[in-house]
Amino acid sequence: MSRLDRSLISGLPVFEGLQADDLDRMLQSARSLRIEKETPIFEQGGEAHSFFVLLDGRARVVKSTADGQQVIVRYIVPGELMGIAQALGRTTYPASAIAVLDCVVLAWPGRLWPEFATAYPTFGMNTYKTVGARLNDVQTQVVEMATEQVERRVAHSLLRLIKQSGRKTEAGILIDFPITRQDIAEMTGTTLHTVSRLLTAWEEKGLVRSGRQQVTIKEPHRLLLLAEGRSRQD
Amino acid sequence: MSRLDRSLISGLPVFEGLQADDLDRMLQSARSLRIEKETPIFEQGGEAHSFFVLLDGRARVVKSTADGQQVIVRYIVPGELMGIAQALGRTTYPASAIAVLDCVVLAWPGRLWPEFATAYPTFGMNTYKTVGARLNDVQTQVVEMATEQVERRVAHSLLRLIKQSGRKTEAGILIDFPITRQDIAEMTGTTLHTVSRLLTAWEEKGLVRSGRQQVTIKEPHRLLLLAEGRSRQD
DNA sequence: CGAGGAGTTGACGTTGGTCAATAAATGTGG
DNA sequence: CCACATTTATTGACCAACGTCAACTCCTCG
Structure with a gap:
């Protein structure tokens, strides 16, 4: 050996x-x-x-x-x-x-x-x-x-993921392993449907870019504001 | 000293x-x-x-x-x-x-x-x-x-409390310290209103007896069924 | 090329949170 | 011991967040 x-x-x-x-x-x-x-x-x-x-x-x-x-x-x-x-x-x-x-x-x-x-x-x-x-x-x-609603929880989770496992790319910070909507749902106590809707909404706002089994955070700072609950209304 | x-x-x-x-x-x-x-x-x-x-x-x-x-x-x-x-x-x-x-x-x-x-x-x-x-x-x-809804979470919490801190009385097992609806809400991630409603509902079913700052579990077994999600419908 | 996995999106309903008013219990000061 | 304030609890009305169900699309792999 x-x-x-x-x-x-x-x-x-x-x-x-x-x-x-x-x-x-x-x-x-x-x-x-x-x-x-x-x-x-x-x-x-x-x-x-x-x-x-x-x-x-x-x-x-x-x-x-x-x-x-x-x-x-x-x-x-x-x-x-x-x-x-x-x-x-x-x-x-x-x-x-x-x-x-x-x-x-x-x-x-x-x-x-x-x-x-x-x-x-x-x-x-x-x-x-x-x-x-x-x-x-x-x-x-x-x-x-116990205290946050789904949107903020998902935002917090993504931020933790890029902190632990983020890789810088031209488009933003990529979560550096394959991750599905279902996975994110299981981390945050929600459903893949809700995660999917959130990601598309965020994509429209330019916060993230996501595709099959991958998520890139384009604007970590704005996502953080959202996670912290400052950033009143959209 | x-x-x-x-x-x-x-x-x-x-x-x-x-x-x-x-x-x-x-x-x-x-x-x-x-x-x-x-x-x-x-x-x-x-x-x-x-x-x-x-x-x-x-x-x-x-x-x-x-x-x-x-x-x-x-x-x-x-x-x-x-x-x-x-x-x-x-x-x-x-x-x-x-x-x-x-x-x-x-x-x-x-x-x-x-x-x-x-x-x-x-x-x-x-x-x-x-x-x-x-x-x-x-x-x-x-x-x-992440997986249970409020009723089951509250039931689980109460069961854990009597396990850790229960005292047998004639009426059932008493949680042996003052505990408010608000406290139970803060343990389970809900509001005191919902806890109040649950406790009165359970009281009507004979599962618990509750008063100001105190809760007694009259039928731990039935509460467990409820917590475990068996006990289909009411 | 077909099958299965991943994702999207709409329609709908329910859980449970929010707001508000009231009651009951407890404590406090005169 | 009574009047009043405070804390705790109850209950109703309302509604929004989000889960469920369903249909459909798009990849990817074999």
């Missing part, structure tokens, strides 16, 4: 502050996996056998209800942790992760978590910082869902 | 697995505080100087938007941690906590967190377990807000 090079992870925020030989030792227990587009990386309710760092591609984290409805909790971009149930004392995954594009991930056996946390306290702290940020994100999302 | 006795905390889940002398040492750096009803314990955006265990009373954790709207993120009952920003690498509190009743809390200086986590790893793990449970809770709440 080919050795994993330290340079794969040395630049990532989660591994910041770790010594070169720490990184090497951590990599010795890692496996690298390729996951094909639209296949699951781990599944809700399944035993939390591994935790992961996404090296390449994009993943979406999805939580489903008993009756089959689902919500996209977040998107994961390269460099980010996922599936860290073990770090939170869980034995099963609370959500599923699905590759949005072909992905490369590093996977560590979940049972190594306690050793890692004590052997590399910086890594532990960095991980918990991530957890803290995510907890805050999802709480913010609850607040948005 | 009076010494704090180990029996204050020895039975609490967060301190499970710790030695008696560990508990004693931890208590040496704790202060005990009384907080009056309706006053803040810590405030959103404020410097995270301390973390807390609630010993007596009830607290509500509230997150507000820039424009003053607020959402009740959760209620805290005796024995639970709160304000653990430091454990998640945060320097400010992401939400406020307000005493719902007169409260007694133990407070530790936030800067002690790193020492605690290394000196008492069990405590650290227990804390992160709590964080994991809360992250899961709030993600579940997002799913509910």
Whole structure:
């Protein structure tokens, strides 16, 4: 089996502050996996056998209800942790992760978590910082869902997406992975119909440009005004 | 200053697995505080100087938007941690906590967190377990807000409240602290009007009994059916 | 070239929010 | 202990946001 090079992870925020030989030792227990587009990386309710760092591609984290409805909790971009149930004392995954594009991930056996946390306290702290940020994100999302109406929620979601995963183009900032109306609906608690109507309305106003499985924000600033609810009437 | 006795905390889940002398040492750096009803314990955006265990009373954790709207993120009952920003690498509190009743809390200086986590790893793990449970809770709440309509959300909220804070009475299970229609609305992302209408409707069906600042669930099972969306038509 | 996935758009109805008025309970000061 | 203010709750009338249903178009892939 080919050795994993330290340079794969040395630049990532989660591994910041770790010594070169720490990184090497951590990599010795890692496996690298390729996951094909639209296949699951781990599944809700399944035993939390591994935790992961996404090296390449994009993943979406999805939580489903008993009756089959689902919500996209977040998107994961390269460099980010996922599936860290073990770090939170869980034995099963609370959500599923699905590759949005072909992905490369590093996977560590979940049972190594306690050793890692004590052997590399910086890594532990960095991980918990991530957890803290995510907890805050999802709480913010609850607040948005409770207080904002659909138009603002969708606007906020798009802004978050370009912040995390935007690529500058001539036309504006492109969300850098395929995303459908349905996906946006599942992130914001609405229907693909409403998302479609919003996007066409915004397109007419020159805020966005959208097509099949892609959205470009042409005027982030004006979309932000809309998201914040200033920008009285159209 | 009076010494704090180990029996204050020895039975609490967060301190499970710790030695008696560990508990004693931890208590040496704790202060005990009384907080009056309706006053803040810590405030959103404020410097995270301390973390807390609630010993007596009830607290509500509230997150507000820039424009003053607020959402009740959760209620805290005796024995639970709160304000653990430091454990998640945060320097400010992401939400406020307000005493719902007169409260007694133990407070530790936030800067002690790193020492605690290394000196008492069990405590650290227990804390992160709590964080994991809360992250899961709030993600579940997002799913509910995205997929369920108001009636079911309110039903779910009440069920969660009696689970966490219910007291058996002759009439049914009482939510064991003062809670207004407005509070329930802020937990579920609706208005006090809608909550009022729902409660009176449920009262007519014999599911609950409610009055000023109090709610009793008479038939938890039937309310659960309603929350789960089985129980077709009325 | 055909099938299936993604998107658009119109018509319609319902949920639940907004506005407003009133009542009931609690607290406060004289 | 009573008068009055304040907080909490109830209820009706109205209507808008947005979900549902349905039909149709346009891509893309095999």
